[in-house]
Amino acid sequence: MIPIRCRLLLATLLLTPLTVWATESPFPPLDDNAVLIVAGDIGLTNHDDEVHLDARMLATLPREQLTTHTSVTHGPQTFEGVLARELLDAVKAEGETVTALGLNDYLAEIPIENFYDYDVILADTMNGKPLSRRGKGPLWIVYPRDAHTELQDIRYDYRWVWQLYRLEVE
Numbered sequence: 710m711i712p713i714r715c716r717l718l719l720a721t722l723l724l725t726p727l728t729v730w731a732t733e734s735p736f737p738p739l740d741d742n743a744v745l746i747v748a749g750d751i752g753l754t755n756h757d758d759e760v761h762l763d764a765r766m767l768a769t770l771p772r773e774q775l776t777t778h779t780s781v782t783h784g785p786q787t788f789e790g791v792l793a794r795e796l797l798d799a800v801k802a803e804g805e806t807v808t809a810l811g812l813n814d815y816l817a818e819i820p821i822e823n824f825y826d827y828d829v830i831l832a833d834t835m836n837g838k839p840l841s842r843r844g845k846g847p848l849w850i851v852y853p854r855d856a857h858t859e860l861q862d863i864r865y866d867y868r869w870v871w872q873l874y875r876l877e878v879e
């Protein structure tokens with residue numbers, strides 16, 4: 710049995726680095742209004758070994774606007790959201806593949822270089838309106854399809870995961 714005073718000291722020693730880390734991280738501990746979870750090979754965590762981002766944390770990342778046709782809408786649509794690679798860099802993601810999971814249990818495995826070769830966004834608005842769950846929100850992976858002919862292909866369309874809630878880096 711460890712005496713209570715030693716246990717308190719032990720707890721203080723164990724918790725101090727966490728506290729210091731928490732004040733420096735752009736992603737403070739979150740319990741839990743997560744809009745998006747990033748897991749796997751990442752160098753920053755705030756919730757066990759994952760990063761849970763709420764809307765406020767997502768809003769601190771660089772955003773981009775992009776207008777493109779999609780495989781599921783008529784005519785071009787204007788999307789806005791966080792640049793996917795900015796999020797991956799912010800959580801120090803390292804790996805080959807990002808598995809993107811949708812709330813409807815859909816998943817797509819995306820080569821990580823897609824996010825560096827193209828300005829892919831995690832769209833949260835379409836034509837200025839927040840994406841609702843019925844309207845493929847709250848987050849939808851959107852490729853700059855009109856700007857690159859090679860993206861106008863079902864080999865990319867299946868990676869446009871809507872109702873996105875989780876990214877796993879491997």
Ligand SMILES: Nc1nc2c(c(=O)[nH]1)N[C@H]1C(S)=C(S)[C@@H](COP(=O)(O)O)O[C@H]1N2
Pocket residue numbers: 780781810811812813815863866867868869870871872873
């Ligand atoms: N969350 C979620 N995202 C998804 C899908 C899905 O079923 N659920 N289907 C994918 C596929 S296979 C394609 S081709 C595009 C367009 O899907 P749709 O033509 O079935 O609407 O969205 C992709 N994103």
Ligand SMILES: [Mo]
Pocket residue numbers: 863866867
């Ligand atoms: Mo598809």
